Amino acid sequence: MINAYPFFAYEANSDQISLDYALFRTNSGNVDSGNGLRYNSLMEAQLDAVFAAMSALGYDDVKLVVTETGWPSNGDENEIGAGKANAAAYNGNLVKRVLTGGGTPLKPKDPLNVYLFALFNENQKPGPTSERNYGLFYPDEEKVYDIPLTLAGLSGAQINPVNESKAQVPTTAPSSGNTWCVANANAGEQKLQAALDYACGEGGADCRSIQEGSTCFNPNTLEAHASYAFNSYYQKNARGAGTCNFGGAAYVVAQPPRYGTCEYPTGY
Numbered sequence: 001m002i003n004a005y006p007f008f009a010y011e012a013n014s015d016q017i018s019l020d021y022a023l024f025r026t027n028s029g030n031v032d033s034g035n036g037l038r039y040n041s042l043m044e045a046q047l048d049a050v051f052a053a054m055s056a057l058g059y060d061d062v063k064l065v066v067t068e069t070g071w072p073s074n075g076d077e078n079e080i081g082a083g084k085a086n087a088a089a090y091n092g093n094l095v096k097r098v099l100t101g102g103g104t105p106l107k108p109k110d111p112l113n114v115y116l117f118a119l120f121n122e123n124q125k126p127g128p129t130s131e132r133n134y135g136l137f138y139p140d141e142e143k144v145y146d147i148p149l150t151l152a153g154l155s156g157a158q159i160n161p162v163n164e165s166k167a168q169v170p171t172t173a174p175s176s177g178n179t180w181c182v183a184n185a186n187a188g189e190q191k192l193q194a195a196l197d198y199a200c201g202e203g204g205a206d207c208r209s210i211q212e213g214s215t216c217f218n219p220n221t222l223e224a225h226a227s228y229a230f231n232s233y234y235q236k237n238a239r240g241a242g243t244c245n246f247g248g249a250a251y252v253v254a255q256p257p258r259y260g261t262c263e264y265p266t267g268y
Helices: 006-012 042-056 084-099 189-200 222-236
Strands: 066-069 114-116 180-183 250-253
Touching: 006 042, 084 114, 180 222, 189 222, 222 250
Parallel strands: 066 114
Antiparallel strands: 180 250
């Protein structure tokens, strides 16, 4: 059980750590010089640092639970990064990251198991202002900010990057029980291509329909082909948790994707 707080790392090193990297926003990422893996979030880098340390001690088979993580919605003048917009961005994007499945770059098959800190602001807690402002609610039960906490809240829309002045966290509910897996265009061509290659290869997705001359070849775009392959993999795995992520290259939607006249299956 570990408590992981990217906020503290960012606050102390804001001149070296990208805010986008700390908040799960789209960013260029960082390649670990030791294992060669690319990280697109500070949280995942922190978790893999723990995995690596445990492995060095011979405990490769121990599962991790993040028993605390969060971001303060208010802070003292010197607490760089504290604020409602950033708190909504961190917790909202973290919820999306956890619920859409997948593990860390070092442990991709181990789903993330995370507890948010905290439900309520602790208005009488001593210490810095941030310590009293980690909650999703004020003590009077009013929301500090709004984020989706279920797959229903995430479906149909991707959590947009949140700027410094206004939180933009969609909470669109699904229109039916069916869901589909589509490509995340913001992931970049390199990540989409690698995920597409995996889905059609080792992943066992049925990619015959996106071959040249087949029914779903057009439109001949990376996003359309990746979406078809990701959805095939997702449906074949019974829409299980973690089967629509591909390292951030995909996400779940509640409306059937449309690329030209091609219909995307709901199951096999």
